[in-house]
Structure formats: C-alpha cells, structure tokens
Amino acid sequence: MSAIIELESIRKTYRSAAVEFEALRGVDCTIQAGEYVAVVGPSGSGKSTLMHLLGCLDNPSEGRYHLAGEDVSTMSEAGLAEVRNRRIGFVFQQFHLLASLPAWRNVELPLVYAGVPRSERRERALAALDRVGLADRVDNRPGELSGGQQQRVAIARALVTEPSLLLADEPTGNLDSRSTADVLGLLDELHAAGRTIVLITHEHDVAARAGRRLVIHDGEIVADHLAGAIA
Amino acid sequence: MSWLDTVRAAAEAVRAHRLRSVLTMLGIVIGISSVILTVGLGQGAQDEVEDQISALGSNLLSVSPGSSTDASGMRGGFGSASTLTLADAAAIADTDVVPDAAAVAPTSTTSTSVVAGETNWTTSLIGTTASWLDVRARTLDSGRFFTAAEVADGADVVVLGPDTAGELVARGSPVGETVRIDGNALTVIGVLAPSGASASGTSEDDVALTPIGTAMRVTGQTPSSVSTIYVEATSGTTLTAAYQEVEALLLNLHGLASADADFTNATQDSLVATANATNETLTILLAGIAAISLLVGGIGVMNIMLVSVTERVREIGLRKALGATPTAIRRQFLVEASLLGLVGGLVGVVIALVGAAALPALIGQPVSVSALATAAALGTALALGIGFGVYPASRAARLTPIDALRSE
Ligand SMILES: Nc1ncnc2c1ncn2[C@@H]1O[C@H](COP(=O)(O)OP(=O)(O)O)[C@@H](O)[C@H]1O
Numbered sequence: 001m002s003a004i005i006e007l008e009s010i011r012k013t014y015r016s017a018a019v020e021f022e023a024l025r026g027v028d029c030t031i032q033a034g035e036y037v038a039v040v041g042p043s044g045s046g047k048s049t050l051m052h053l054l055g056c057l058d059n060p061s062e063g064r065y066h067l068a069g070e071d072v073s074t075m076s077e078a079g080l081a082e083v084r085n086r087r088i089g090f091v092f093q094q095f096h097l098l099a100s101l102p103a104w105r106n107v108e109l110p111l112v113y114a115g116v117p118r119s120e121r122r123e124r125a126l127a128a129l130d131r132v133g134l135a136d137r138v139d140n141r142p143g144e145l146s147g148g149q150q151q152r153v154a155i156a157r158a159l160v161t162e163p164s165l166l167l168a169d170e171p172t173g174n175l176d177s178r179s180t181a182d183v184l185g186l187l188d189e190l191h192a193a194g195r196t197i198v199l200i201t202h203e204h205d206v207a208a209r210a211g212r213r214l215v216i217h218d219g220e221i222v223a224d225h226l227a228g229a230i231a
Numbered sequence: 232m233s234w235l236d237t238v239r240a241a242a243e244a245v246r247a248h249r250l251r252s253v254l255t256m257l258g259i260v261i262g263i264s265s266v267i268l269t270v271g272l273g274q275g276a277q278d279e280v281e282d283q284i285s286a287l288g289s290n291l292l293s294v295s296p297g298s299s300t301d302a303s304g305m306r307g308g309f310g311s312a313s314t315l316t317l318a319d320a321a322a323i324a325d326t327d328v329v330p331d332a333a334a335v336a337p338t339s340t341t342s343t344s345v346v347a348g349e350t351n352w353t354t355s356l357i358g359t360t361a362s363w364l365d366v367r368a369r370t371l372d373s374g375r376f377f378t379a380a381e382v383a384d385g386a387d388v389v390v391l392g393p394d395t396a397g398e399l400v401a402r403g404s405p406v407g408e409t410v411r412i413d414g415n416a417l418t419v420i421g422v423l424a425p426s427g428a429s430a431s432g433t434s435e436d437d438v439a440l441t442p443i444g445t446a447m448r449v450t451g452q453t454p455s456s457v458s459t460i461y462v463e464a465t466s467g468t469t470l471t472a473a474y475q476e477v478e479a480l481l482l483n484l485h486g487l488a489s490a491d492a493d494f495t496n497a498t499q500d501s502l503v504a505t506a507n508a509t510n511e512t513l514t515i516l517l518a519g520i521a522a523i524s525l526l527v528g529g530i531g532v533m534n535i536m537l538v539s540v541t542e543r544v545r546e547i548g549l550r551k552a553l554g555a556t557p558t559a560i561r562r563q564f565l566v567e568a569s570l571l572g573l574v575g576g577l578v579g580v581v582i583a584l585v586g587a588a589a590l591p592a593l594i595g596q597p598v599s600v601s602a603l604a605t606a607a608a609l610g611t612a613l614a615l616g617i618g619f620g621v622y623p624a625s626r627a628a629r630l631t632p633i634d635a636l637r638s639e
C-alpha cells in the first residue's frame with residue numbers, strides 16, 4: 001500500500017483584524033490509498049479546517065502536505081485548482097449545488113474545468129447519476145429534489161472525474177435517517193471499489209462504518225483507532 | 232475551460248438575471264444610440280450646408296461687407312452699414328484690373344412684402360444685375376430675365392423664384408401679371424427654375440429679383456450700397472487668381488491694409504469650412520454629452536458586476552473547489568461584462584438606426600449615420616463592457632474557495 005496523504009506538523013492559524021486563532025496545532029498523519037477514514041470530534045475542534053487543507057482548498061500556515069507523493073503546500077493557485085480537479089472529489093454538508101442548473105449540468109461541472117469535450121461530458125455525467133440511482137432525475141433542478149437526492153447528485157459530481165480521494169464533510173448532517181443510510185451505503189460501495197475516503201462527522205454511528213477513526217480535539221489528533229481496536 | 236463553454240456560462244448568467252441585465256444594458260443602449268444620433272444629426276446638418284453652398288457654383292467668389300470671418304458674417308446683408316458699393320462691383324467688372332473674373336453680380340437683399348391681388352407674401356427682394364443668372368448658375372422656368380438696359384433704367388420688372396410664384400399666383404403662369412412692392416407696381420417677366428439645392432423650402436427658391444436700382448428705389452435703401460458681390464471666375468483653375476485680384480483691388484479702393492479689410496472675400500470652399508466649423512463645434516459638444524452618458528452606462532455595468540460577484544461568492548467558491556483556476560473565473564466574469572456591453576451596444580445601434588429613419592420626418596433635420604460611426608460605437612460598447620468588467624472579474628478571481636464556501 002502507498003500513502004496517498006502525508007501530513008507533517010501541520011498548523012493552521014486564522015488571522016483576522018484583531019484576533020488570531022490556531023485551529024490546527026501540529027497535525028501528523030498518514031493515510032494509505034484505499035483507506036476509509038472517519039474524522040470525529042466536537043464542533044469547533046478543527047475538522048473542517050483539516051478537510052479544507054486535505055482538499056487543497058486552503059494552505060497550511062506551517063508544515064508539509066504531500067498528496068499522492070506531490071508536495072502541494074507550495075503550489076500556485078492554478079496548480080492547486082488542477083490537483084483538486086483531477087485527484088479530489090468533494091461532498092459538503094450543504095450540498096453546494098448550483099440552483100440554476102439541472103442535475104446533470106451540476107455533475108458535469110468538474111469535467112468542464114478538466115477540458116473534456118461536451119458530448120463526452122454529458123455521457124459521463126449521466127453514468128455518474130445512474131451510479132447513485134438518479135438516472136430518472138437528470139433534468140431536475142436541485143430545488144425539485146429532496147435533500148437525500150441532492151446529496152446523491154453531489155456525490156455523482158464528486159465521482160465523475162474518477163478521483164482517487166473522496167472528501168466528505170458531514171455529508172449526512174442535513175439528512176433524515178433514510179437518506180443517511182442511502183448516502184452511507186454509497187460511500188461503502190465506493191470504498192469497496194477501491195477509493196480512498198475521508199469522512200468528517202460528529203456522529204459515532206456514522207463513524208463506525210469507517211475502517212479507521214481519527215479523533216480530533218482543539219486542533220490536535222488525540223486518538224487514532226483502527227476498527228475493532230475499540231468496539 | 233474552453234472559450235465556447237465560457238461564453239455559454241456567461242450567457243446563462245446574463246439570462247438568469249434577466250431584468251437586472253436589461254436594466255444594466257439600458258445605460259449602454261441609451262449612451263450608444265444618443266452618440267450615434269447626435270453625430271448623425273451633426274453630419275446631416277453639415278451635408279446639407281455643403282449641398283447648399285456647392286449649389287452656388289464652384290467658380291464662385293462672394294464678397295460681403297464686414298471683416299468678420301465667422302458664420303454670421305458669411306451671409307452679409309448689413310444694409311445701410313454696408314462698406315461695399317456699386318462702384319466696387321463696377322471696378323471688379325473691369326477686365327483690365329481683374330482679368331480672371333468672367334462676370335460680376337452685385338446684390339442688395341432685403342426682406343419685403345409682395346402683393347398680388349389679394350395675396351400678400353413676405354420674401355427676399357434681391358436687387359441685382361443681368362449677369363446674376365449666369366453667375367449663380369440658375370435657369371428660368373418661363374419668361375425671361377431682365378436685360379442690362381432694364382438694369383440701367385431701373386425698369387419696373389421682377390423675376391420670381393418658383394416658390395414665390397406658387398404662393399402669389401395659385402394657377403397658371405404669373406408672367407405678365409402685375410405685383411406690388413411698397414405700392415410700386417412691377418411687371419412679372421419671368422419665373423426661375425427650382426435651384427435643385429438639397430432640401431426644399433430653402434431661401435434659394437423663395438426670392439423676388441429686380442434690377443438693383445429698382446430694388447433700392449422701392450425699399451428706400453441707401454443708394455449704391457450692396458450686400459454681396461458675386462464674382463464668377465473664368466474657370467475653377469483661375470479661382471485663386473481671381474480671389475487675389477479682387478482682394479488687392481478692394482483693399483486699394485478702400486485704402487486699407489489687408490489686416491484692416493472691411494469686407495470678406497470667400498470662395499465656396501472657405502464658406503463650407505466656416506459653416507462646418509460651427510456645426511462641428513456643436514456636434515462635438517452634443518456627442519461629448521452623449522459620451523458622458525455612455526460612460527455612466529459603463530459604470531452601471533461595473534456596479535452590477537460587483538453586485539453579481541458579491542452575490543455569487545458561493546458559486547465562485549464551488550467552481551474553484553471543482554477545479555476552476557483564477558484565470559477561468561476572471562474570464563467568465565469578463566465575458567459576462569462584455570456580453571452586457573455588446574448586446575447593449577447592438578440594441579443601441581438598432582434604436583439609433585430606427586431613430587435616424589424616423590427623426591427627419593419629425594424634426595425636419597436630416598440625420599446621416601455612417602457605417603464607420605456605427606462600428607466605432609459598437610466597438611466602444613464592447614470596450615466599455617471589458618474595461619468596466621476588469622475590476623469585478625479580478626475581485627472574483629481573487630476570492631479563495633474557503634471564504635467563498637464558508638460564506639453562509
Ligand atoms: N476563517 C476563519 N477565521 C477565523 N476562525 C475560523 C475560521 N474558520 C474556522 N475558524 C475557527 O476555527 C475553529 C475550527 O473550525 P472548524 O474547522 O470549522 O471546526 P469543525 O468543523 O470541527 O466544527 C473554530 O473555532 C472556528 O471558529
């Protein structure tokens with residue numbers, strides 16, 4: 001197994017006009033390709049901050065981050081955009097779909113920025129929607145879909161570029177229990193198909209599906225459990 | 232992201248906020264159409280003046296009293312204050328002194344009432360000599376012009392312009408009829424053919440011509456002072472020579488240095504230039520005001536684009552998270568702004584063309600819209616969109632995906 005994520009003494013300090021806040025205080029962690037990792041911790045502990053760094057959406061204030069062997073902590077904005085486009089799929093708690101576009105146009109967006117030709121984009125978007133069980137909803141706008149369906153559109157969008165890493169920040173936080181089960185089932189399938197998944201949650205039963213649990217508290221990893229070690 | 236995808240995304244964004252986009256474009260539409268129309272009106276007025284002046288004939292010099300070189304001095308006609316006399320005209324007619332003059336026609340112009348039976352019509356009474364017809368390159372519709380002998384005698388004869396004849400005599404030819412000017416009975420001996428000078432209703436066709444002595448007698452003017460002396464050069468190539476001969480002769484007769492000249496000697500070209508200078512000033516002023524409204528339209532585009540960037544922070548962040556580079560985002564907003572400018576410009580051009588077709592009938596002014604001015608206006612609209620889109624677009628491009636995604 002090769003390491004897909006390697007974090008070395010990562011620190012993240014938020015600076016605004018008067019206040020400075022250290023959201024991550026030295027995080028070291030390695031995640032192997034194909035792992036299903038849950039990051040758990042109380043609200044405000046730095047989980048989302050960690051996910052933004054993992055997703056190259058933000059730069060660490062200190063420390064090194066290697067993604068699939070590449071040092072991304074020093075990359076330019078344009079370089080990071082390409083890494084996000086090619087290697088990472090995001091699923092957010094608030095879905096973050098564009099309300100004006102039908103489902104399939106939302107799903108094809110990453111392919112637009114990858115420069116994939118139009119006809120191929122539609123084909124791949126439809127395949128991804130089929131994969132999440134929404135083949136009959138491709139032309140609906142997000143407003144015409146339930147929360148669970150919207151989150152599945154977002155998962156289809158995260159899958160469409162076939163990224164090796166899937167980052168999900170509280171993907172079930174806004175869903176009822178049936179939709180939660182659907183989404184978690186999908187993540188299980190994707191993991192079984194070989195994808196690396198980092199799932200952020202504060203719900204223990206959700207975290208229980210992952211093979212490994214990182215517990216974060218006040219910006220530090222305080223525990224790293226493999227499944228079965230606790231039960 | 233390909234250009235085609237960028238343009239498509241921009242067009243979708245413009246359409247998504249239809250009302251707002253239309254209102255934004257309105258500034259550009261008004262600016263572009265008013266620039267095209269004001270420039271077109273100025274050009275139309277200029278064309279008209281050029282037409283009128285060139286109808287005077289290309290070998291023509293006109294000498295008017297007063298040293299003024301501005302437009303008001305152009306038409307002369309200072310009446311009793313005139314510094315030009317019949318003696319001046321007679322001197323110019325001397326072929327030994329002014330060899331390049333073919334013919335000379337002094338004129339004395341006043342506004343007066345002409346009465347035919349019950350009908351009363353106010354027109355320009357021009358007293359002149361027999362050579363006027365040739366010098367002004369006019370022809371007769373019916374009858375004849377007065378002869379040199381009639382001029383010498385101050386005969387009671389009159390030649391009417393076609394419009395004047397139409398106003399005074401409802402039916403048939405007025406030739407042979409008697410008309411009255413200030414109680415003096417004059418016999419109509421001829422009617423001029425229409426001048427053919429551009430727009431109808433110009434004073435060229437509403438005139439009454441009499442021998443110069445007759446005109447001065449019936450109107451009681453200072454004997455021998457004239458309002459304009461027309462000089463026809465022997466050809467277009469001798470025009471400059473004739474100009475210099477006339478200038479030298481009159482300065483000598485009046486005993487003046489050229490800096491103190493009490494008359495204005497003008498060729499057709501210089502008349503056109505003088506008239507155009509006035510028109511141009513007005514056109515530039517109006518076009519300047521229109522250009523300012525265009526600038527305001529451009530600022531409107533910038534304003535709306537800034538609002539749009541603020542409103543769409545979440546969308547921008549998401550696009551960046553999915554792999555949009557800063558360049559792709561900047562481009563999307565720039566294309567959106569250019570689209571607003573370009574579509575606004577196109578609509579403005581259409582409105583201007585419709586206006587140019589409809590205005591002449593409404594305000595009686597010709598409007599001439601050139602393809603070049605239209606293309607330039609469109610280019611300006613596009614440039615405005617791009618120019619005023621740069622700042623909002625770079626604001627969007629600089630947003631970090633995190634700030635954008637967290638903003639709720
Ligand atoms: N942009 C920011 N500026 C200042 N403080 C921030 C910013 N983003 C997050 N924080 C702070 O960092 C801490 C961790 O936030 P976050 O990573 O969102 O926590 P979690 O996702 O675990 O709830 C919180 O205390 C939060 O207030």
Ligand SMILES: [Mg+2]
Nearest residue numbers: 047048049169
């Ligand atoms: Mg969070």
